[in-house]
Amino acid sequence: MSWVEAELREQPVALERFLTAESAHAPGIVRALLREDVRYLLIVSRGSSSNVARYMQYLFGTFNRLPVAFATPSLYTVYDAPPELGPAAVIGISQSGASPDVVAVLDEARKQRRPTLAITNDAESPLALAADSVLQLHAGEERAVAATKTYLNSIAAVALLSTAAAPQRLDDLRAMPEKVGEQIERSLAAAGVLDGYREVEGGSVVARGVNYGAAFEIALKIRELSGAQFEAFSSADLLHGPIAALKSGRPAIVIAPAGRTLTSMSVALEKVRERGAEVIAISDDERFLSESDTALRLVPGVPEWLSPLLTVVPGQVAAVRLATLRDANVDSPVGLTKITLTH
Known part of the structure; x- marks a missing residue:
């Protein structure tokens, strides 16, 4: 391992x-x-x-x-x-x-x-x-x-x-350590659904509100480990221009746990699908998951403000899976060091 x-x-x-x-x-x-x-x-x-x-x-x-x-x-x-x-x-x-x-x-x-x-x-x-x-x-x-x-x-x-x-x-x-443990097991068990994205060159990670940072973290992890060029956007910013770059072969990972942002994320999902891009959904909402191409289910029952402790886990697993499929060194990616000193 x-x-x-x-x-x-x-x-x-x-x-x-x-x-x-x-x-x-x-x-x-x-x-x-x-x-x-x-x-x-x-x-x-x-x-x-x-x-x-x-x-x-x-x-x-x-x-x-x-x-x-x-x-x-x-x-x-x-x-x-x-x-x-x-x-x-x-x-x-x-x-x-x-x-x-x-x-x-x-x-x-x-x-x-x-x-x-x-x-x-x-x-x-x-x-x-x-x-x-x-x-x-x-x-x-x-x-x-x-x-x-x-x-x-x-x-x-x-x-x-x-x-x-x-x-x-x-x-x-x-209560979150137990929930995180459940999420890790769930995400690892479902990792095989990502195998069809082995050759993907890039894509987007979309979120809003408390999960905005999680979108950036998932995009960063995928870039670091696999080399695929994923970028993060808020669902609002996506509609102001970047959505034009979405197309088939460049999937969008859409983070949408139950809560205040679910409605706006549903609008974003619809717009992404209109562009022909595949949707990888990270959510605990069954309707949202059913409208995606690939469903990464969250452990239910977690307050929205704590959901970033869960939503990042499927992204971490996805980054490791894609990198492994590409035979990349997941522990020491090319060009990176553990501690970066900037001035």
């Missing part, structure tokens, strides 16, 4: 370990971060961590009513022109905690006396040392280049921070 598949299978255990270790710490972290003068969150991240940041933008906007902005690291490291951060709390998200440009933003935030938090798998990393508070991911060593369990635990970290003052939602989060 490859490292990436082994780590994919380990995700429920890693998630349980994180929740056990950090649930009691989260309320204190949130109190320190969200001081009375904080009016928005500024997130700095790269790669898969930026897809986590997209989830944070929706989750904190919806439940915590806080705007979430994304930092521009080159302003700090290339142009030497860091902006005035004003009433911001600054959060760095990085599995390794090693990238200098991410660390530089937190360094500047502390100079401006803004509260800072590091979300990282390495509690002794440069990012952790630069922050006022640290939320450690407890994912364990990740040997494969492509992030799986560190990504999932990062999503859980954002969810945990959001639930710090909401015990009912915390109970829902604590």
